[in-house]
Amino acid sequence: MTAMNMVQALNSAMDVMLARDPSVVLIGEDIGYFGGVFRATEGLQRKYGAHRVIDSPIAEGGIVGAAIGMGVNGLRPVAEIQFADYIYPAYDQIVSELARLRYRSATEFTAPVTIRTPCGGGIRGGQTHSQSPEGVFAHVSGIKVVMPSNPYDAKGLLIAAIEDDDPVVFFEPKRVYNGPFDGDPDKPSESWAGHPMGEVPEGYYSVPIGQAAIARPGEAVTIVTYGTMVHVCIAAAADLGLDAEVVDVRSMVPLDIDTLAASVEKTGRCLVVHEATRFGGYGAELSASIQERCFWCLEAPIRRVAGWDTPYPHAFEWEYFPGRLRVRRALQALMQEAP
Amino acid sequence: MTAMNMVQALNSAMDVMLARDPSVVLIGEDIGYFGGVFRATEGLQRKYGAHRVIDSPIAEGGIVGAAIGMGVNGLRPVAEIQFADYIYPAYDQIVSELARLRYRSATEFTAPVTIRTPCGGGIRGGQTHSQSPEGVFAHVSGIKVVMPSNPYDAKGLLIAAIEDDDPVVFFEPKRVYNGPFDGDPDKPSESWAGHPMGEVPEGYYSVPIGQAAIARPGEAVTIVTYGTMVHVCIAAAADLGLDAEVVDVRSMVPLDIDTLAASVEKTGRCLVVHEATRFGGYGAELSASIQERCFWCLEAPIRRVAGWDTPYPHAFEWEYFPGRLRVRRALQALMQEAP
Amino acid sequence: MSTPHLHVPAVPARPGEQPDFSYVRLAPAGAEPRPPVDVAVHETAALAEGLVRVLDDEGRAVGPWDPGLTSEALQRGLREMLLTRVFDDRMQRTQRQGRISFYVRSYGEEAVSVAAAHALRPRDMLFPSYRNQGLHIARGMPLIDMMCQLLSNTRDMCKGRQLPVMYHSAPLRLFSISGNLATQYPQAVGWAMAAAIKGEDDVAAGWIGEGSTAAADFHHALLFAKVYRAPVILNVVNNQWAISTFQGYAGGEQRSFAARGPGVGVAGLRVDGNDYLAVYAATAWAAERARAGHGATLIELVTYRAGAHSTSDDPSRYRPKDEYHAWPLGDPIERLKRHLIARGEWSEARHAALAAELEGMVGEDWKQALAFGALAEGPRLDPALMFGDVFKEMPPHLEAQRAEMEAELAARRGSGGAGDGSGA
Amino acid sequence: MSTPHLHVPAVPARPGEQPDFSYVRLAPAGAEPRPPVDVAVHETAALAEGLVRVLDDEGRAVGPWDPGLTSEALQRGLREMLLTRVFDDRMQRTQRQGRISFYVRSYGEEAVSVAAAHALRPRDMLFPSYRNQGLHIARGMPLIDMMCQLLSNTRDMCKGRQLPVMYHSAPLRLFSISGNLATQYPQAVGWAMAAAIKGEDDVAAGWIGEGSTAAADFHHALLFAKVYRAPVILNVVNNQWAISTFQGYAGGEQRSFAARGPGVGVAGLRVDGNDYLAVYAATAWAAERARAGHGATLIELVTYRAGAHSTSDDPSRYRPKDEYHAWPLGDPIERLKRHLIARGEWSEARHAALAAELEGMVGEDWKQALAFGALAEGPRLDPALMFGDVFKEMPPHLEAQRAEMEAELAARRGSGGAGDGSGA
């Protein structure tokens, strides 16, 4: 075990897989010689060559289109989209092709492509470096969607994604690249060192896709969340001294509804929290499917805390971000709720 | 008033607006000389000229990008995307630009673009001519999303969309272009003639965006749906002799939650129905927000009926399509549900 | 200075007007030089605006591009082009009879696919559009397999999931056809990049129509092919029409589509697409160039969509009915037949006999295919197949939905309902 | 025949290596002909691979492209290029001090924007990228307005919604800058199409970097400009780098970016982007061509990104530190200064005085801008503004969310929490 931050853990996952499997290749903007704008691929081109760690033109649609072809020809491409805000030019290749190929060819053609992309705000990136578009991928049949909240899961899930024969869109909550974030931007930023999930094996291991994790066990209320918000929610519950069970969804598709439902059946109350905009977001699916499963055990309506339904405003980042206060207020209201 | 089918009503809406407002232009693939693959623009190029009814290259992203520029320069473009299945190449221009322009420029630049696109299945179109992607637009802050279920609303809402200074994505449920559809493909297809909503004024009128409609008043249960499924749901309720209130959402964004909630508060039970795939779809938002508003009046969990979470399979269209039987079974189960 | 107005591309002839192909820039057969395969990209600029032709009006093969094929090879070309047409005509008829839901013919464009397939190696990977069935036929896909796909019957290779004509074959290296235009183009480039990464000398080839060059994927494909010098052949089938839209709206006014290649830095060839020998020679040249590591070639194949866009289309609404007769590049089958006859290796009689043989063969196969069912009358595959292969392993939510559907079908059978979802 | 391998574009020099610009194809000043503005597209092919230059190494203006500007016009050009640089340097420093969160300089590329702005009419619509601040300065956007946007303060034109440098001005016809590369390109073409539709003789001009030519929007823009002969000028600023990625990865190997124009059917010019006179002349030529109804021009402006990509970038990680000194096209300000001095209309002393004046001016404006607040220290605009202008009228769900946020802020003030969303 070594202390790694999330970027190092991701780098280690790709390093391990490039070494283990000659069919693994990386492609993306600025990922090669430079090592990526967030340094996730640092040193990998030097180690594995420019034909396996490939600098690409600025064409997200071309990157994914080419990656699909590579996958069809026996490679396991890992494409980096520099920011999730810039994944939309690739949306057609992902939705119409990557997600459909196995199905429409009745398994004769498949492309095990992993698409890594940093998402989320809290880094003063403004509306085009802060988005969380997981919802518009989770709705698409045929792709798996994953978001880790810590270095250990990041490496294990990324290895699982690369080894997965299905396409995976892998979202990286960049606000927690360097350390957990409890929602207070004024506090000196924490590091992963010392955090239990910052202890990462150097070698190969994987975390199975399709399983949620109990980030904090509790009895009073269930908070269903993922990514950066896992840490904010734990902090908010702590602020209130509330014995909340915080469930880290981790795998958005397939969803581990059983783990979520078991928790809600136990607590009787549920708060769904994500950073993405609220309306029509992934939290709506969480709320709807939990309600369908747990309706008769619910002691109060399932509530959602999310980013407001506006673009991510540069100057009002901390009024926009669903921080500890917003989560606390929602928890307080939820605990008080009664007919 | 004249009897019009939905295609004629849409054609009439564009005809009226081209005549009323010289800034209205149409652009799209095969829409000009040919009049559109569904004939929605038939005769309009001859009437208004090739510089106002513009045949375009096969580049959905280019169509929307150019339409935005036209909008910025004072025109009111109505872009046709030939099938909703082909809107994804334009997703970036819609999400990153059209939806954001007013906001990021603090109103100095706006583009009142309307994007019309036929959606939905039941026409043996297979997986690339049958999709209902409204959910991936409803999640995007800054665009309005509309889907009419009949000729009267189609014309009124399209005129409202064209006059709206905000961008509107206008989905047309093509299965009901020529007549209402109760879900039985073996019955001779009905025509709009004689249907009350098939009576359409020739001239100018509009149906306000942001208002749901009660397609069938009732007391026993609320069915929240839109597009083709409005007719299927009415038929399914009739099959059961169930006094269901069928609410036609019509405007997905902004959502008229008050009308939905009022109905559910009255009936105590709610079924959400759409043709789009279920997981992460727009129905999840309907379920989640109705649950938030009406939890304490709910006598049973809110259930969803939707397309299965697979691509739209050509040969199994009627096993895929959420037909009358599926709606009926869900209604029966819902009415029986108890702790 | 003219007052400002929006230019819209001219369409030479609309219904009722005289066909006018004066806009098609021609060149005599044999006129274009054949450069070495390592020629510099910019030196192909003239070829990209010229027209590579081998068969002249007398049916002779002339000039440096003559691939010098054996009589046997030529007869195979003729046979498979004719088979493609016979197959198309028959399938079109069955669609009219309601047996299949949709069909797309390649009438008039048979050389584009058949000659290319013959010029490539079996290991080379093909990324077709929906109008390249000649590739499948030339690669030996059993007609029955194609027919069963068209019928969405119990032997449908797509398990009922795809529209007719969306064939695929991994063993024959024919990529799965997509309903989304041009998406296969950057995929073909990526496939070729992978071959280069793996050190294999396989070549990829992709086909799209001229209308599809407007798609972003065309740009991405050309760019990636240029940047990584990918061993890929990018074919643009310029059949003048994209449904009702004339090629001028794809940028064809006063500029060839092949010229996009040199513009970006990819070799470009403009080729007589109705000349089997020219298509063969151009494809062979591009494949050799790619295999030798000199990179990609953009080949524009000038042809004409002699039929409707598909069985859902009626071209008489937007172009003169008899336009095809005025088409200056003739008919690919007629021209190769004429050449073989000129060589003394073929005759009208043999041709008639061949046609009869092929029609008989297709008829036979059709009978056999029908034995496996048809979408309308059944038998059909198990609808539960719709839940398979969305993912490699079926996740719980799809298991649950499959069970729901099974229950629904059981209920439907109970209520004696038709296979219609209404259960009424 | 080489064994297959993936070609990757060569990068001439990495950190520690000698700068090497031998790949930049040069031409002597005055060498390129200046065709009439109605020249046929294909006749611009040579110009698209050539290099339009006016200022020679002695600072003389030579050749047919010399726009013959007055001393007054030249001095205005010099002044506004220098002001752009002074402004950039000052804003960069303030970013270092943490006053603004992010900044992008145009160091070394000032002529690209300033000369173009001067060659266009005030009614012409400009679609800038984030590195064209020279356009804003040349069009007279008050520096204070730009500074307040950078500070996201109480006078921020973007109401706090945008990253620094994402300026806009409807009255000055400067389009809102997007963080998404190249999206403005097809919008510029659409704007120009609308001008033509309305019968107005306004021209649109768009700017993107060479790296952004890889984006689909570049293709759509060129194609629509070609098909509808739109009155638009499409500028590609080839500053050799896209963050850490060398222009070869955008397709620049052995091919100019301007050549994409003639490839598609749009006139192309490759221009010395550090030559104020050449940029001015090329822009004026393209504008005249567009206004006369002859269509679009793709202008590649060959320049060098002398500074970091942005304040978040450290170029010493991927290119030689001193590369700029070896750049063969020199510095745009130095070259125009030299020309004015050669004409006897300028002097080092006057230049120094001008620099001092502009620095003073920028310093003054900065003080005034700061008076309106700064993102870090405040005062800031009302956060409730974040809910405005998502739609023209605020829909109920946003009204409700605004109320929620107001309550949250009240609670935060109550708990004496910082403006941090934590309330801790």
Ligand SMILES: Cc1ncc(C[n+]2csc(CCOP(=O)(O)OP(=O)(O)O)c2C)c(N)n1
């Ligand atoms: C992305 C996308 N947009 C639109 C369509 C609808 N469509 C199907 S075929 C076609 C015309 C294609 O013309 P062309 O590329 O010239 O090929 P051809 O049919 O002539 O062989 C169109 C517009 C589609 N299938 N995909």
Ligand SMILES: Cc1ncc(C[n+]2csc(CCOP(=O)(O)OP(=O)(O)O)c2C)c(N)n1
């Ligand atoms: C669609 C998209 N992809 C990626 C990015 C991230 N990005 C910002 S600037 C940049 C490099 C652009 O280079 P170039 O176009 O040459 O412009 P320059 O910065 O050199 O002026 C990249 C990759 C983006 N903003 N948008």
Ligand SMILES: [Mg+2]
């Ligand atoms: Mg065509």
Ligand SMILES: [Mg+2]
């Ligand atoms: Mg650049």
